[in-house]
Amino acid sequence: MNIPRKLKLLAFGACLAAAALPASAEEYPKFDYMPGKELAIPHVSGDAKFSNTYQYWKDEKALEDAKKSGKMSHEMNYKDFRWAVKSFDAEGAIDIGRGYYNEKNAKGQSCASCHGAEGKKLKGIYANYPAYNKRLKRVVTVPTQIKACATERLGFDWKENTRQNTLIDFFVGSLSDGKVVKIDATSPGPIKASYERGRDLFFKRGGHFNFACASCHTPPAAGKYLRGQRPTTFFGDAAQYPIYHFPYSLPGDDFEYVFTLQHQIKSCQILSRIYPGEEGSPAMTDIEVFLKASANGYKMSVPVAEYNMDTSYLD
Amino acid sequence: MKFGFKQRYLPLLVLAGSLTVGAIAPSSAEEAPKWVPGEQYPRELLKNFPCHDYDLPCGKMTSPPVERVEFKGPLKGDAERGEKIATNLRWGNCIACHALPKHEGGSIGPSLKGYAHREMPLDYTYQRLWDVRFYNPNAFMPVYGPNKVLTDQDIQDVMAFLYTK
Numbered sequence: 001m002n003i004p005r006k007l008k009l010l011a012f013g014a015c016l017a018a019a020a021l022p023a024s025a026e027e028y029p030k031f032d033y034m035p036g037k038e039l040a041i042p043h044v045s046g047d048a049k050f051s052n053t054y055q056y057w058k059d060e061k062a063l064e065d066a067k068k069s070g071k072m073s074h075e076m077n078y079k080d081f082r083w084a085v086k087s088f089d090a091e092g093a094i095d096i097g098r099g100y101y102n103e104k105n106a107k108g109q110s111c112a113s114c115h116g117a118e119g120k121k122l123k124g125i126y127a128n129y130p131a132y133n134k135r136l137k138r139v140v141t142v143p144t145q146i147k148a149c150a151t152e153r154l155g156f157d158w159k160e161n162t163r164q165n166t167l168i169d170f171f172v173g174s175l176s177d178g179k180v181v182k183i184d185a186t187s188p189g190p191i192k193a194s195y196e197r198g199r200d201l202f203f204k205r206g207g208h209f210n211f212a213c214a215s216c217h218t219p220p221a222a223g224k225y226l227r228g229q230r231p232t233t234f235f236g237d238a239a240q241y242p243i244y245h246f247p248y249s250l251p252g253d254d255f256e257y258v259f260t261l262q263h264q265i266k267s268c269q270i271l272s273r274i275y276p277g278e279e280g281s282p283a284m285t286d287i288e289v290f291l292k293a294s295a296n297g298y299k300m301s302v303p304v305a306e307y308n309m310d311t312s313y314l315d
Numbered sequence: 316m317k318f319g320f321k322q323r324y325l326p327l328l329v330l331a332g333s334l335t336v337g338a339i340a341p342s343s344a345e346e347a348p349k350w351v352p353g354e355q356y357p358r359e360l361l362k363n364f365p366c367h368d369y370d371l372p373c374g375k376m377t378s379p380p381v382e383r384v385e386f387k388g389p390l391k392g393d394a395e396r397g398e399k400i401a402t403n404l405r406w407g408n409c410i411a412c413h414a415l416p417k418h419e420g421g422s423i424g425p426s427l428k429g430y431a432h433r434e435m436p437l438d439y440t441y442q443r444l445w446d447v448r449f450y451n452p453n454a455f456m457p458v459y460g461p462n463k464v465l466t467d468q469d470i471q472d473v474m475a476f477l478y479t480k
Contacts, residue, residue, distance in 0.1 A: 031365070032378040035453050205378050206365030208356060208464060209457035221455055225422040227411045273356055275366035275373050283367045283374070 032205040034214040040199050040234075042185035042293035047235035051219050053077040057236070059299075077223045078232040090170075090244035090303030093258050097171030100164045105154045111168065114153075119175045126176035127239075127300050128183065130289045132190045139194045141288050143169050143260055144280040160262060160279035170242045170258045173302040181239050181300060185293040198290030201283060202234065207274030213287070216272070238288070239295040240304045261288050352406045352469075364462065379461040381448045386441035392468075392475025400465065401473050407465055409473070412455070416479065423455060431480045440477070444470045 039049045047054040056066035057079035066076055073080055101111045101119060115121045130141045136148060143160040146168050150158035158164045185195035202213045215221060216231040223232065238261055245259040259267070262279040265287050269276040277284040348357035366373035400407040401415055409415060412423035416430065442449050445460030459465040465473070 029375055029377045201367045204365070204367070206367070206373075206376070208361060208364050208462050210364075210378050210462060211455070211457070215455045221423045227421045269367070270358075273361060273364075275358070275361035275364070275368070275371070277366070277368050281368065283369050287367065 031200075032210070033200070033203045034205065034212040034218065036214060036218050037199060037203040040202075040290075040294070042183065042195055043296045044181075044236045044239075044294065044298040046294065047077070047233050050235070051077040051222055051233045053079065053223070054235075056080070074223050074225070074230070078230045079236060085305040086301075087244045087303045087305040090258075093167060093244060094171050094174050094303065097167035097169070100158075100168050101171055103156075103164075105156065109154055111149065111154070114149075119172060122172050123175045124179045126173045126302070127179035127181045130183070130191075130194070130285055130292060138282070139190055139285055139289060141260075141262060141280060141285055142172060143262055144285065146172075147280065160260075166242070166258050166260055166263070169260050170244075170303070173242045173300075176300045177302050179300045181292060181295045181298050183289065183293040183296055185289070185296075191289060191293075194286045194289040195293050197283075198286035198288070201287050202290055207269070207272055209273055211272045211274070213268065213272075216268075234291055235294045236298045237295065238291040239298045239300045240302065242302065244303050244305075261291060265291075352400075353403050354405060356405070379458060381452075382446045382461050383449055384442055384445045384460065386438045388437050390437055390471060390474055390478065392471035392473070394472070394475040394479045397469075397472035397474065397476030400469055401476055407459070407469065407473055416477065427477060430477045437474065437478075440474055441470060444473060 036050065040046060041049075045054055045058070053076050055062060056071055056076040057063050063076075063080055067080065071080075098118075101115075104110045112119075126142060129145070130139050132138070133140045133145065133148070140148070141160075143165050146165050147159050150156040150165070156164070158168070183191060183195075185192050202217075205212045205215075213234070216226060217234045219233070221231055241259065241261040241264060243259050243264070245257050260279070262284055265284055266276045266279060348359050350356050350360060362371065362373050364373060365376040365378060368374040398415075398417070401409040402418055404411070409427070410418055410420040412421040414420040414422070414426040414428050416428055443456075444465070446458050447454040447456040448458065457464055459470065460467075
């Protein structure tokens with residue numbers, strides 16, 4: 001009777017393992033996650049596994065066809081409005097951002113000194129951010145990159161939560177309009193690690209309500225009515241940030257009504273009563289990497305109209 | 316050189332004194348903001364619940380354990396107050412996800428119009444409102460009881476509102 005003995009050994013081993021577990025569990029608490037974490041992939045087409053609406057909004061033509069065939073906005077996961085329609089109200093804010101971009105310090109230097117007039121050398125880069133900064137040895141969002149440049153090279157105190165930073169971010173974002181988002185979150189490296197941490201944070205429950213980001217931004221909540229709001233899945237939307245967010249702004253803030261993706265995450269945290277992170281902090285950056293990589297393969301559209309003015313196909 | 320008791324222990328006394336001051340100071344400054352239901356939730360209090368940050372203590376907190384509660388009744392609630400709780404954005408805010416008796420609302424949760432006619436057991440409804448995870452661990456509803464969003468009385472009031480025929 002060999003097998004039972006082996007089984008006994010196995011059981012003994014399992015007991016040992018179980019006894020060893022609590023110690024490590026203390027160091028890494030077991031968080032509560034919303035379901036769906038393992039289905040997330042770093043490409044916009046991954047939405048098919050969540051809302052199964054990707055076919056209606058994957059490009060301009062698909063959108064047109066879906067509208068013509070009588071699809072309602074909520075049946076398209078609310079992806080129909082925003083990206084195809086440009087915002088003209090935002091031009092003024094971009095101009096102010098351009099102004100800061102050209103603002104000279106005492107030595108006569110500005111962002112333009114290195115990056116070229118009209119941001120010539122920054123065209124398209126927004127589609128590849130967040131990126132790993134070798135000198136800072138961390139993954140950075142564009143606002144964090146702007147902060148590093150401004151404080152270290154120009155002597156301007158333009159942190160991620162300042163008006164100048166946000167409006168320059170908007171200006172730089174607009175230079176990548178039409179570019180396809182491409183964040184490599186599959187090759188081993190800091191971006192992949194950041195994506196995975198961000199994904200875990202996105203699905204992790206917390207706050208006063210014990211909600212995760214995923215509580216609103218995965219089905220069945222996505223595509224439904226959250227009273228006045230219309231939550232959608234986490235795929236694709238990052239390609240439209242920074243966004244001209246009239247008439248909302250964070251309470252007490254004045255960003256000329258511009259929301260970077262960092263502000264958006266913070267705003268969501270406040271609304272769902274999770275202690276809000278600092279813009280540009282490692283955790284917030286990880287969440288942005290996750291969201292931006294979930295827009296891989298999707299076209300950037302900045303500045304975009306935030307609201308759909310065509311209500312004919314809204315419920 | 317000889318030190319008397321006092322001299323010898325003076326530094327210790329000073330140290331102990333400053334420690335006490337240190338211990339008292341935060342607790343007197345600790346007058347934690349209080350949430351007044353119906354008003355904005357104070358941001359400081361959010362630090363008591365799991366958050367996303369890697370450095371803050373809340374980043375290592377976990378969700379509260381599932382709480383099984385039993386409701387023996389009878390139901391003593393104020394339906395009018397319950398309606399206020401259910402429809403107030405900064406209180407129960409049931410309306411964000413549910414259509415309610417006399418009110419249109421969100422469509423994330425099932426409509427609760429005519430809930431009274433479904434004859435659901437009080438115990439079941441109470442548990443769902445207190446901690447929904449007992450029935451559905453993946454539910455999207457706030458954990459009203461364990462995280463003190465609503466009190467026992469608040470929940471009974473909301474129930475009185477829902478059970479009004």
